[in-house]
Amino acid sequence: GENVEQHPSTLSVQEGDSAVIKCTYSDSASNYFPWYKQELGKGPQLIIDIRSNVGEKKDQRIAVTLNKTAKHFSLHITETQPEDSAVYFCAASRVLSSYKLIFGSGTRLLVRP
Amino acid sequence: DGGITQSPKYLFRKEGQNVTLSCEQNLNHDAMYWYRQDPGQGLRLIYYSQIVNDFQKGDIAEGYSVSREKKESFPLTVTSAQKNPTAFYLCATSLAGGPDEQFFGPGTRLTVL
Numbered sequence: 001g002e003n004v005e006q007h008p009s010t011l012s013v014q015e016g017d018s019a020v021i022k023c024t025y026s027d028s029a030s031n032y033f034p035w036y037k038q039e040l041g042k043g044p045q046l047i048i049d050i051r052s053n054v055g056e057k058k059d060q061r062i063a064v065t066l067n068k069t070a071k072h073f074s075l076h077i078t079e080t081q082p083e084d085s086a087v088y089f090c091a092a093s094r095v096l097s098s099y100k101l102i103f104g105s106g107t108r109l110l111v112r113p
Numbered sequence: 114d115g116g117i118t119q120s121p122k123y124l125f126r127k128e129g130q131n132v133t134l135s136c137e138q139n140l141n142h143d144a145m146y147w148y149r150q151d152p153g154q155g156l157r158l159i160y161y162s163q164i165v166n167d168f169q170k171g172d173i174a175e176g177y178s179v180s181r182e183k184k185e186s187f188p189l190t191v192t193s194a195q196k197n198p199t200a201f202y203l204c205a206t207s208l209a210g211g212p213d214e215q216f217f218g219p220g221t222r223l224t225v226l
Contacts, residue, residue, distance in 0.1 A: 004155075009153075032213070034214060034215075041220075042219055042220070043117075043203055043217030043218050043219050044156070044203070044217045045217065046214050046215075046216075049214065089155060089156065100158060100161065100171070101158075101215065103155035103156040103157075105153065105155045106153070106154070106155055
């Protein structure tokens with residue numbers, strides 16, 4: 001069935017280093033790929049998203065790349081800061097059920113000061 | 114979290130009891146969703162509603178019920194038929210049709226004793 005795989009499940013980096021989280025999706029018709037950040041005990045918040053007609057999108061220290069051929073997309077965080085520590089989720093839309101997103105299992109990012 | 118309210122933040126119930134989780138929004142969004150989150154897992158869709166008086170089952174609807182009598186409200190009832198109801202429940206909204214950003218509430222942590 002449709003699914004989104006996310007790796008790694010945990011990631012520890014030194015402050016100032018870059019962090020990369022990768023996701024692969026199974027439905028080649030997926031056309032919307034958001035990334036959410038979830039802090040402990042809170043609801044997820046959108047940090048960046050990309051649509052299938054775009055290969056890369058940047059917003060300050062955050063960027064997302066999309067490879068439709070390989071069906072994978074990645075989140076890149078540069079110059080990491082301790083406040084970047086959180087759980088990050090990727091998701092992909094299902095075109096035939098366009099209101100629905102399928103979420104990856106999450107990556108716990110720890111930025112060491 | 115914006116204009117999405119979930120109450121209460123923590124909820125305790127005895128096994129066999131039905132419990133209703135509240136979700137209210139003032140964003141004037143048409144679509145509303147309920148997700149379940151278990152430790153180390155992604156978000157799984159329980160039910161969603163695109164318009165008032167209409168809702169659809171998600172991937173794990175068994176043991177849950179919803180209603181959408183008002184645009185602002187989308188309560189979720191966890192029934193005694195749900196075998197493992199202890200989880201973190203998240204309500205989300207989106208503007209309307211097609212794949213788009215979903216905004217999440219702060220969540221309700223339900224513990225069944």
